[in-house]
Every structure is written in C-alpha cells, then in structure tokens.
Amino acid sequence: MSYLYQFCNNFSFLILSAIGLSIIFGMMGIINLAHGEFIMLGAYITTFLATAGVPLPVAILIGALGTGVFGFLIDRLIISHLYNRPLDSVVATWGISLIMCQGMRILFGSSIPGTSTPLGSFSIGDGKYSVYRILLAVIALLVVVAVYFIFMHTKIGLHARATMQNSSIASSMGVNSNKMYALTFAFGSALAGFCGGLYAPTMSITPDIGSNFMMESFVTVIVGGTNPLVGTVLSGGVLGLVRSFLEMNMGTFAGRVGLLVVAILFIRLVPKGFSGLVDNIRKKMEVKKHAKN
Amino acid sequence: MILEVKNVTSGYDRVMIVNNVSISIDKGEIVSIIGRNGVGKSTLMKTLIGLLKTSSGEIDFDGANITKMKAHNRAKSGIGYVPQGHGIFPNLTVEENLKMGTMINSDGTQKNFEMVYDYFPRLAERKKQMAGSMSGGEQAMLSIGRVLTGNPKILLLDEPSEGVQPNIVSQMGEIVYKISSELGLTVLMVEQHMGLIQQITERAYVLDKGAIIASLSQEEVKDNQIIKQYLTV
Ligand SMILES: Nc1ncnc2c1ncn2[C@@H]1O[C@H](COP(=O)(O)OP(=O)(O)OP(=O)(O)O)[C@@H](O)[C@H]1O
Ligand SMILES: [Mg+2]
Numbered sequence: 001m002s003y004l005y006q007f008c009n010n011f012s013f014l015i016l017s018a019i020g021l022s023i024i025f026g027m028m029g030i031i032n033l034a035h036g037e038f039i040m041l042g043a044y045i046t047t048f049l050a051t052a053g054v055p056l057p058v059a060i061l062i063g064a065l066g067t068g069v070f071g072f073l074i075d076r077l078i079i080s081h082l083y084n085r086p087l088d089s090v091v092a093t094w095g096i097s098l099i100m101c102q103g104m105r106i107l108f109g110s111s112i113p114g115t116s117t118p119l120g121s122f123s124i125g126d127g128k129y130s131v132y133r134i135l136l137a138v139i140a141l142l143v144v145v146a147v148y149f150i151f152m153h154t155k156i157g158l159h160a161r162a163t164m165q166n167s168s169i170a171s172s173m174g175v176n177s178n179k180m181y182a183l184t185f186a187f188g189s190a191l192a193g194f195c196g197g198l199y200a201p202t203m204s205i206t207p208d209i210g211s212n213f214m215m216e217s218f219v220t221v222i223v224g225g226t227n228p229l230v231g232t233v234l235s236g237g238v239l240g241l242v243r244s245f246l247e248m249n250m251g252t253f254a255g256r257v258g259l260l261v262v263a264i265l266f267i268r269l270v271p272k273g274f275s276g277l278v279d280n281i282r283k284k285m286e287v288k289k290h291a292k293n
Numbered sequence: 294m295i296l297e298v299k300n301v302t303s304g305y306d307r308v309m310i311v312n313n314v315s316i317s318i319d320k321g322e323i324v325s326i327i328g329r330n331g332v333g334k335s336t337l338m339k340t341l342i343g344l345l346k347t348s349s350g351e352i353d354f355d356g357a358n359i360t361k362m363k364a365h366n367r368a369k370s371g372i373g374y375v376p377q378g379h380g381i382f383p384n385l386t387v388e389e390n391l392k393m394g395t396m397i398n399s400d401g402t403q404k405n406f407e408m409v410y411d412y413f414p415r416l417a418e419r420k421k422q423m424a425g426s427m428s429g430g431e432q433a434m435l436s437i438g439r440v441l442t443g444n445p446k447i448l449l450l451d452e453p454s455e456g457v458q459p460n461i462v463s464q465m466g467e468i469v470y471k472i473s474s475e476l477g478l479t480v481l482m483v484e485q486h487m488g489l490i491q492q493i494t495e496r497a498y499v500l501d502k503g504a505i506i507a508s509l510s511q512e513e514v515k516d517n518q519i520i521k522q523y524l525t526v
Contacts, residue, residue, distance in 0.1 A: 155392075162382050162393050169380045172342050174368035174396030174443070283426070 002127040006248055009133055010255075011240035012140035016198060017213040018220035018232050019143060020191030025221055026228040026275075027164050027184045030079065030089045034097035035217060036210025038189050042067040042196025044104065047205050050115045056201065063197035064190045071189020075182045083181060097210070104207035111206045118201060136198060143191070148229055160184060215256070219263045225273025234274040239263070294353075295320045295479050296341075296447060301350035303340040304503075309348060310336040312503040318447075323473050323480040325490050325514070327523055328500035334483040335377050337500065338451045341481075342374040343367040355446055368397050373440030377451040377483075379432040381439070383425025387416055390424050390439050397443025409438040412468055429456035433465060441472065447479040448472075454486040466492040485524060491515055499523045 021035045032038075046063035050056050074096060082089040119131035151157040162170040163180045171177045195213065203209060220239060224231030242262050247255035270277055297317045304310040310333040318324050328334055339345045341352065343364035352360045359367055368374065373394070382390055391409060395402045410417035413434045419427065424435055433453050440448065453469070454462045470493045473480050484490045490497065497514050499507040513519050 158385070158389055158392060159396075161385060161389075165382045165384055166380065168344050168364075169376060169382070170393070171364045172344060172368055172374045172376070173393045173439070174365050175393075176363075176365045282423075 003244060003248060005127065005129055005134075006244040007240055008137035010243045010247075011236055012133075012137040013199075014216055014220045014236040014240055015140045015144060015232060016136070016195040017217040018224070018236065019147060019228065020188040020195065021217045022221045022224060022232045023147070023191065023228040024185055024188035026226045026231070027160060027188075028083070028181055029086055030082075030185075031086070031093070032188070033090060033093040034074075034100060035093075035192055036212075036214035037097045037100040038067050038071060038192035038210075039196035039199075039213045040104065040207065040210040041070060041100065042193025043200040043203075043205055043209060044108070044112070044196075045193070046197035046200045047112060047114055050200070051113060056115065056118060060194065060197035060200075063200070064194035067193020067196070068186045068190025071192075072182060072186035074189070075185040079185060080178065080182065083178075101207050101210065108207075111204060114203070114205045115201045132201065139198065143194075144229070144233055147191075151229060156183070216259070219259055223263050223266050223273050225275030225277075227275035227278065230278050231273055231275040234278070238274075294318065295355055296481065297353040298341070299351045299353070301337075301340060301352060302348045303345050304336060304348070305345070310503050311340060313350070314500075314503070314505055315350075316498055316505065318479060318481055320479055321473070321477050322496075323470070323482065323494050325494040325497040326481065326483045326500055327485065327490060327497050327520070329524065330485075332500050333503040334500055335451055336503070338374070338376075338449050338483055341449055342372055365396075368443075371398065371446035372449060373397060373443060373445030373447065374449045375436045375440060375451060375453060377455060379429075379436040379453075379456070381424040381427075381432050381435050383423065385424055386421050387424055387427070387435060388420040390435055391416070391442050394439040394442035397440065397445050400444065402442065405442045405444055409441050412441070412472060413438050430458055430461040430465070433457050434468075437469070437472075445478070447481065450480065450482040450484075452483055452485065454484060454489050462486060462489055463492060465489070469493060487517075487520060487524060490520065 017039065020038070021032055024030055024032050042063040045066045046059045049059035049062055078092055078096070079089060082092055117130060117132050119135065121128055121130045123129065151161060159170065159175045160180060162173070163175055163177050167177045203212070220232060220235050223239060224235035239259055239262065243255045243259050246258040267273070294317050299315050301314050302309055302312055314337060326334055326337065336345065340347055343359070343362060347360050351358060355371060357370065359370065362370070382393065391406065395405070415431055416435060416438055419431070424432065427435065433456070437448070437450070437453065450469070453465060457465060466489045469480065472478055482494065491514060494514055495511050497509045498505050499509065507523065509519065
C-alpha cells in the first residue's frame with residue numbers, strides 16, 4: 001500500500017513536472033532551460049493569490065494561465081527569433097532562467113509565506129497518507145488524458161502533429177507554423193505553471209524551487225524521447241517505479257541517484273528513448289499486419 | 294492567365310539557383326517543367342509555393358501579386374503543392390493526412406473527401422492506416438488526394454512518378470488528367486518520366502542551370518527525339 005502511494009507520488013511528480021517541457025521539446029526541438037523557473041512562477045502566482053484569499057483551485061488555474069501568457073511573451077520576444085537555432089535557444093533560455101530566479105529574489109526576497117497543504121491526511125495501519133497527494137496523482141492522469149485528447153482529437157492538435165513531423169510541408173498546406181510554435185510554447189509554459197501551482201502548497205516557496213523540478217523533468221524527457229505523450233507517460237511510469245523502489249529500500253538520496261543511473265543506462269541502450277522504442281514496435285506490427293493481408 | 298511568373302530569381306541563402314525565370318499558365322492547362330537532375334526544378338516549385346523567398350521578380354496568381362506572401366497564405370489562396378518524394382506525414386493516418394488539405398479551403402469539405410475517395414479508392418480502404426507504411430504509389434496518390442480535399446485552383450506536382458512502380462505511373466497519369474479535365478484544374482508538373490510527360494501535358498518548359506532554355510509545344514513534347522535530348526545528360 002505504502003509502495004503504491006509512493007509510486008503515485010513519484011509518477012505524478014515526474015509527469016506533471018515533465019509534460020510541459022516535453023511538449024515544447026517534442027514539438028519545437030527547443031530545450032527550455034527556464035522550465036524550472038516557469039514552474040516557480042506558477043508557484044509564486046498561486047501562492048500570492050491563495051494567501052490573499054483566492055480559493056486554491058482558482059489560484060492554481062490563474063497561476064497556470066499567467067505562466068502561459070508569460071511563456072507566450074517570451075516566445076514572441078526571444079524564442080521566435082531562435083527557431084532552427086537550438087544551441088542559441090539553450091543559451092537564451094538559460095539566461096531567462098537566471099534572470100527570473102534573481103528577479104524574484106530582488107522583488108520578493110529569499111522566500112514568501114506559503115500556504116499549507118489542504119485536505120489533511122488519513123492513516124491505514126502504520127502508514128499516513130496525504131489526501132492532497134493522492135489528488136495530485138488523479139490530476140496527473142487527467143492532464144495526460146487532456147493532452148492526449150487535444151493532440152489526437154482536435155484540429156489544432158492535428159496541425160501540431162503535422163508541424164512536428166514536417167513543418168515546411170505543414171506550412172505549404174496552410175498551417176501558420178510560427179503561430180503553431182507560439183501556441184505550443186505558451187501551452188507548455190502553462191503546464192509548467194500548473195505544475196508549480198499544484199505543488200506550491202506542499203513546499204516552502206523560494207526563488208530557486210525550480211531546481212527541485214529540473215532534474216526530474218529533464219530525466220523524464222530524455223528517457224521519454226521526442227513523443228510528448230507516449231514517451232513521457234512510459235518514462236514517468238518506469239522511472240516512478242524505479243525511484244519508489246529505491247526510496248523505500250535505501251532512502252531519498254538513493255532514489256535520486258538511482259533515477260539518474262537508470263536514465264543514463266537506458267539512453268545508452270535505447271538512444272531515442274521510449275518514443276523510439278514504441279515507434280519501432282509499431283512499425284513492426286504494421287509490417288506484420290500487411291504480411292497477413 | 295492563372296499563374297504568371299515574371300523574371301524570378303531565387304535560391305538558398307546566398308546561392309541563387311533559379312535564374313530570371315518567366316513562365317505563364319492559363320486556367321485548365323496541364324504544363325510540364327522538364328530538365329535533368331539538379332537544374333533547379335524543385336527550387337522553382339518551392340519558390341512558387343513560398344517555401345523559398347523570391348529574391349527578385351514577381352509572381353502573380355489568380356489576379357493577385359503573391360510575391361511577398363508566406364507559404365501558408367499562398368496555400369489558402371488556392372495553391373495545392375505536392376512536394377518531391379510525396380511529403381506525406383508518415384505518422385498521421387491516411388485520413389488525417391487528407392484532413393490537412395482542408396486548410397486550403399474549407400468549403401464543401403465532406404464532398405471533397407468523397408470525391409478524393411472516388412478518384413483513389415485505395416485511400417478509402419486505408420483510412421486508418423499510418424501513411425508512412427504505405428507503398429510509394431499509394432503515397433503518391435495520398436499526396437495528390439491530400440491537396441484535392443482543399444479544392445485548390447492549381448496543382449503544383451513535383452515529380453509525382455518518383456518511387457512509383459512503372460505500371461502504376463500511367464494509371465496515375467490518367468487520374469491526374471481526369472481530375473484536371475473534370476474539375477477544370479490547372480496543373481504545373483515537374484517530371485522526368487517521359488511516358489507521363491507525353492501522356493498528359495499540353496506543353497512544356499525546359500529548365501537548365503536554373504533558366505528556361507526552351508518552350509515546347511504539344512507536338513514537340515510528343516516527339517521522342519526532341520524530348521530525349523532535353524531529358525538525358
Ligand atoms: N537546401 C538546399 N540548400 C542549398 N542548396 C540546395 C538545397 N537544395 C538544393 N540545393 C541545390 O540546388 C540545386 C538545384 O536543386 P533542385 O532540387 O532544385 O534540383 P532538381 O532540378 O529538382 O533536381 P532533381 O531532378 O534531382 O529533383 C542543386 O545544385 C542542389 O544542390
Ligand atoms: Mg527536384
């Protein structure tokens with residue numbers, strides 16, 4: 001039971017922290033080093049609103065929205081000039097992350113008063129379980145379903161997938177790829193802000209909380225590969241399992257290190273991550289299907 | 294005149310490939326651009342759809358000057374571009390690929406789908422199949438069908454016969470001819486396949502080193518001697 005709880009915790013943390021990063025990376029090939037700071041921004045907005053009396057769910061949504069708008073502006077002002085220049089965009093987003101982190105410190109000091117984790121907890125046997133954490137796991141699943149729906153069953157999702165596969169042909173079919181990229185970046189940023197808002201009540205709010213999410217989200221995306229959905233979910237699942245197992249048996253530190261080691265080994269064996277793996281399997285199945293026909 | 298290209302020069306970064314090209318096409322015509330490998334045929338097509346900038350000269354389409362227009366807006370003004378190698382989206386299904394064409398013009402979409410499935414029954418059988426797993430011939434048909442769902446005013450075909458089995462090529466030619474005559478659709482086709490060129494085109498331009506060096510009438514196109522001279526090295 002406590003193992004399952006731990007797994008849910010890790011799984012939802014990995015998924016929620018990685019999904020925004022992975023959508024931006026998968027769609028645009030841009031590695032957003034300011035991803036952690038976008039999460040931080042979401043946490044700040046949420047915390048300010050919540051301490052001012054706004055109901056937490058509303059505060060979280062506004063945190064996500066606000067971060068999305070911020071991401072949109074960053075894209076228009078900076079990132080859009082660097083499409084097709086991945087290395088420059090890495091440097092630029094790194095700069096943005098530094099400025100955001102220091103900016104927050106200057107504006108609001110080294111920490112702000114937080115909100116406490118809502119909903120309390122219950123115990124079964126020896127274990128004590130936070131209701132809010134369980135809710136987070138449910139939300140993580142809902143986010144995955146929502147992202148799946150948007151990408152697979154809406155017109156804009158179709159245009160996004162086409163752009164991801166071949167942006168110049170998509171634009172020759174009438175898709176404004178710059179608009180598509182701006183939307184993607186804003187959407188990924190909003191998801192980062194959402195993650196920050198969701199975890200804001202569980203941590204003390206400081207300008208450098210982004211770094212708490214950075215390692216996990218990057219490892220998840222690297223192991224997942226370029227497919228934002230399949231890759232992230234599979235990699236979140238497997239890494240969540242590994243980490244929970246190590247944490248339960250050897251402590252938190254072992255969990256973190258183990259995560260890295262597994263990621264490095266995995267990437268040695270399957271350079272394209274879970275996305276590549278799934279692609280290969282799917283191709284083999286298609287070939288088999290045809291052999292039968 | 295539906296398409297008029299006036300003294301267009303274009304290329305990649307600082308290397309100009311297409312050099313002072315002028316062509317003009319009337320509504321409903323099927324015109325070919327022929328020439329050997331690497332003379333700039335695809336570069337010209339990419340310039341027409343707007344994937345490459347026009348460095349100098351002017352392009353008029355359907356009564357409007359589109360020289361400065363971006364590719365996605367040119368598509369919406371009614372240009373159906375079928376790139377070399379077919380350019381289908383491999384990880385989208387056949388049906389999703391077809392849906393992409395409807396951005397060109399979203400009127401009467403359902404009817405257009407039925408029309409495309411009529412012309413290419415193969416696509417109707419394989420709606421849910423991943424496009425990347427289709428044969429070369431099927432991909433060629435999908436790439437043509439994909440722009441037809443958007444009811445374009447002109448088809449730009451860049452070597453549609455590439456990667457298509459020889460015995461399927463003439464069948465494809467028949468379908469393109471039928472589409473053009475039934476819909477009154479203008480076709481500008483880059484080709485090196487002599488059979489296909491002679492089968493459907495009404496006249497042809499010859500491109501060499503980025504410039505138009507000859508303009509051939511239908512009689513000249515049908516003359517094996519003449520056409521071979523321009524197609525072989
Ligand atoms: N992306 C590019 N960047 C720079 N040069 C290019 C690029 N694409 C093509 N070229 C060059 O432009 C010239 C013309 O290429 P293009 O593809 O237009 O020829 P083509 O006539 O279509 O040939 P083919 O019959 O082989 O398709 C070639 O010399 C080619 O090397
Ligand atoms: Mg070519």
